[in-house]
Amino acid sequence: MTRRLYENDSYITEFTATVLSCTAAEILEETNAGGAEATCDDAKAAVDSAEAADNGDAAYYWVALDQTAFFPEGGGQNPDTGRLDEHPVVDVQIKGDTVWHKTTLLAEPGQIVAGCIDWEKRFSNMQQHSGEHIFSGLVHRHFGYNNVGFHLGSSVVTMDFSGPLTATDIDRIEWEVNDAIIKNVPITVAYPDKEALATMEYRSKIDIEGQVRLVTVEGYDVCACCAPHVARTGEIGGLKVVDSQKYKGGTRVSILCGFRMLRDYRQKQALVTEISRSLSAPVEKVDAAVRRQLDENARLRQVIYEMQEQMILEDIEAIEPGRENVWFFKEEMDAAAMRRTMNRALEKVSGCCGVFCGSDDDGYKYIIGSKSRDARELAGVLKSAVGARGGGSAQMIQGFAGVSRDKLETVLPE
Numbered sequence: 531m532t533r534r535l536y537e538n539d540s541y542i543t544e545f546t547a548t549v550l551s552c553t554a555a556e557i558l559e560e561t562n563a564g565g566a567e568a569t570c571d572d573a574k575a576a577v578d579s580a581e582a583a584d585n586g587d588a589a590y591y592w593v594a595l596d597q598t599a600f601f602p603e604g605g606g607q608n609p610d611t612g613r614l615d616e617h618p619v620v621d622v623q624i625k626g627d628t629v630w631h632k633t634t635l636l637a638e639p640g641q642i643v644a645g646c647i648d649w650e651k652r653f654s655n656m657q658q659h660s661g662e663h664i665f666s667g668l669v670h671r672h673f674g675y676n677n678v679g680f681h682l683g684s685s686v687v688t689m690d691f692s693g694p695l696t697a698t699d700i701d702r703i704e705w706e707v708n709d710a711i712i713k714n715v716p717i718t719v720a721y722p723d724k725e726a727l728a729t730m731e732y733r734s735k736i737d738i739e740g741q742v743r744l745v746t747v748e749g750y751d752v753c754a755c756c757a758p759h760v761a762r763t764g765e766i767g768g769l770k771v772v773d774s775q776k777y778k779g780g781t782r783v784s785i786l787c788g789f790r791m792l793r794d795y796r797q798k799q800a801l802v803t804e805i806s807r808s809l810s811a812p813v814e815k816v817d818a819a820v821r822r823q824l825d826e827n828a829r830l831r832q833v834i835y836e837m838q839e840q841m842i843l844e845d846i847e848a849i850e851p852g853r854e855n856v857w858f859f860k861e862e863m864d865a866a867a868m869r870r871t872m873n874r875a876l877e878k879v880s881g882c883c884g885v886f887c888g889s890d891d892d893g894y895k896y897i898i899g900s901k902s903r904d905a906r907e908l909a910g911v912l913k914s915a916v917g918a919r920g921g922g923s924a925q926m927i928q929g930f931a932g933v934s935r936d937k938l939e940t941v942l943p944e
């Protein structure tokens with residue numbers, strides 16, 4: 531059994547502990563692989579340690595301690611990382627009452643070790659998780675929905691609510707959460723007994739064995755939770771919703787708190803500044819500038835279409851009556867115009883029509899239609915004579931020939 535220091539003090543970053551047990555990673559993972567508690571993370575850990583072995587890197591062990599400040603993976607939150615003595619701790623899992631640390635330290639039972647958690651990562655997780663509690667608490671208060679899915683990884687935090695939320699609803703909750711952050715109210719932990727719990731209202735009220743740990747954000751939320759939280763809401767630093775979408779009949783909301791929010795703001799600021807510069811538009815008007823560019827692109831596409839139509843018309847007019855085959859060579863023409871040229875030319879010839887687009891240096895894309903013979907035969911001829919790629923149906927083939935126009939003209943039928 532491991533005493534879990536993070537449950538009563540989420541600010542402990544360093545501790546000493548006695549090793550209870552140390553086992554090769556494979557043994558713990560094999561034991562769990564067949565059991566009901568096996569998770570994808572067990573599989574991931576097994577792969578990691580297999581890779582380490584492949585690379586000839588140091589092997590990993592799972593170390594159990596009599597007490598720890600490391601928060602294990604659980605309840606949708608990723609585990610703490612850090613060090614035991616000088617050895618990295620890359621994963622932390624809880625099995626029953628024991629917390630296991632995945633590390634390169636090969637420890638002896640009874641050995642004293644110094645633990646140190648990666649505080650930057652831990653504090654960020656505390657900010658996100660406390661922000662999530664306030665958000666979920668307010669959604670529950672205003673709409674009665676439950677948070678039925680929570681994921682706290684290394685990027686955005688997602689919460690799945692059991693009912694629909696409009697953009698206006700989400701804006702309102704987001705504002706209220708930030709108001710709660712500014713009010714800097716305490717976040718406290720309590721362990722009420724069974725009788726007291728039975729009379730209390732709190733979120734995540736499910737029958738669990740053992741002691742229930744209640745996390746209270748004063749005036750905003752009470753929720754059963756085992757994770758570390760900040761001591762006052764001000765430390766969350768701010769909360770921003772970055773995405774929301776319909777999800778399984780409810781709503782998935784993605785949030786960022788604290789420095790993660792600041793990083794995201796910086797990235798978006800850089801993007802909008804870049805767009806603003808490249809379009810020579812003020813930042814607050816980039817949306818209109820982008821729309822203007824899209825409209826202009828559509829207009830230019832139409833101009834190109836009309837110019838190509840004119841060219842096609844002239845080409846078709848120029849076909850001498852009674853011709854069997856006709857071949858066009860173009861420098862610039864889009865695929866749709868090549869096809870239109872071919873189709874219209876076929877109305878004026880008795881045999882084949884091909885359109886080649888490109889240059890002697892870069893080769894030619896081609897499309898060939900035939901009224902008189904199987905066009906696939908022509909694909910065969912082009913392939914054997916000049917190494918062209920391509921194929922299609924009896925009526926039409928298309929492909930690419932990496933040779934000069936002169937060379938192609940010697941191969942194509944008159």
Ligand SMILES: [Zn+2]
Pocket residue numbers: 659663753754755756757
């Ligand atoms: Zn929680």
